[in-house]
Amino acid sequence: MTNSSRIAVDAMGGDEGIAVMLAGVAAARRRYEGMQFLLVGDEAKIRAGLEAHPNLTAASEIVHAPDVIGGDDKPSQAIRRAKTTSMGIAIDLVKRGEAGAMVSCGNTGALMAMSKLALRTMPGIDRPALAALLPSLGENDTVMLDLGANTEVDARNLVQFAVMGAAYARTALDLERPRVALLNIGTEEMKGTDEIREAAAQLRAADHLRLEFKGFIEGNSLSRGHVDVIVCDGFSGNIALKTIEGTARFVADLLKRAFSSSTRSKIGFLISRPATELLRHHLDPNTHNGAVFLGLNGLIVKSHGSANETGVATAIGFAAKMLRDDLMRRIAEDLGNFEAKAA
Template identity: 60%
Template sequence: MAGGSHVIALDCMGGDHGPDVVLKGAELARERYPELRFRLYGQEPAIRQVLGSTPRIAAEAEVVHVDGVVLGSDKPSQAIRRARSSSMGLAIEAVKAGEASAAVSAGNTGALMAMAKIALRTIGSIDRPALVALMPTMRSDSVVLDLGANTECDAQNLVEFAVMGAAFARSVLGLSRPKVALLNIGEEDMKGTEELKEAAAMLRSAAVDLPLDFQGFTEGNGLGKGEVDVIVTDGFSGNIALKTAEGTANLVTGLLARAYRASFRNRMGYLLSRPALRALREHLDPNNHNGAVFLGLNGVVVKSHGAANVKGFANAVCVARDLVADNIISRIAADMASFRAHLPGAAPPAGADTAG
């Protein structure tokens, strides 16, 4: 984009809170990245009403009126038919047309995935896109994928997810050589499905020259340890793992709240431990990790949680900006080309000298 700016297309009608959280989140993101510009898709009267309280983006943003809204109850097939008449569909089309660097929506996940895949297509060497997000751990954050886009995956899909996840970790977490592991029922090489074993073998043999460090297998109880930076699995297991982690966090905070209310002495203990509890709550707050990405597409599309607050939506916008600034699509394409070139039996690059 001219002048080093990044234009982000926003689906202003998606999510639980509509334009209010979307625009105020964009305003907050622009405090961090003043170069951001926005194209706002949705019902113009509702958007204009909020723009009065977001002066940082009001003067720069372009409002594109569209009446159609993708509802949370809509099936992907229904949303696809209304792609060119909905705020979600037009935000994605802006990326395809080069009018925006990325699109962000808090709307229907299935609809967003379906429309993005049809409009943007996958990077040439990628079979399927994957849904990736950050998960809090004992150390910092880990990248987890796939989180629900593909319920069944073969070995090749898992390998592609590993390469894409490592590229994502380098962009978002700033890691030069992220540690990557496959989620399995054990760490031993003989455990797991044939697809997992085959994927592990492919990564061990061909990932030597890639900017990632393949660690083998990790178990479910290792998700929260933070010992690896990227955890790879199929969408069925990944979605269960994510929801289990979220539920466990809620369980822990709920039990603590109940315990502190149990007696006067416990309440006094709460007063003493309040700073530590505040830090725990901040670390586990999903708004601090908001912004799932459909990796593998020829364009950046970020999914914000529908219930995200202003800070959460701002984080999703910042994720989109970071991926664009770091040329994530080119990174993935280059990494996949390098990976395939080192597979056993791979053809040499064009023009290479194959003489013995």
């Protein structure tokens, strides 16, 4: 039986150090009073860091790990050290049912490899996918997957991603029937690869699913809010994600430069500050932090390596919500319904 009230945290995985990790966990604890945490890493460092967070001490248990996965470690190297590293031990706590979910800011490739090996994929899922929420101009954020777990996929994989993404959107965004689209080079039915067109045909025919298939979407519409779930292979998805993040930084830096160019510009900044603050918050990756590996027999949440206290708390909050709303059960039910109808 999984202890769904406890979240295992890789306390050593963040770029900003253990102090920021613990501050983020403490902030999450204040938001989610019922949550308990398993803090995995160097016991002496964690215990010393907890002195600044008395509210977290009573809600936490330290699990010592003598080793850490580095940012440059290859997945094959990480797997061989799974039993001694903070990341590997935290994943194992989920596998053994001692934690309902695991959160890490560490090496994405290592996390994916170790999680897949330890937890395996759910019945009916061929490959797990990395999903995240992106800011949009619509009424809600947009789910996008795969963001890097699979560089090459077939039509079956894309359909499974669509089913998992829709279940995630119903959970994370509280949508009854999410609008789903496949990322493509055009919106016409004849555009794209054979795999994309075949996946589209299967999704159009699956009208029994709790989603509304909207066909194809192009890269210039990713943030418009026209759909709730965008499905693609991991190669395209990772490029799209990095492009969106880079564009957001470019816009922010451009505004900063423009507003500091003259006295008149500085006055204009003061007048427009409420709007620019709203823009900054909307584009801040820490407010949308937390990508989920969908399709595994366990809930694994990947945080930005450079996440600050707010970002760490946000990622833990996502994990808590996914546990509370039983995301894995929803995915299993939706996929079972799809395969039963297809058979």
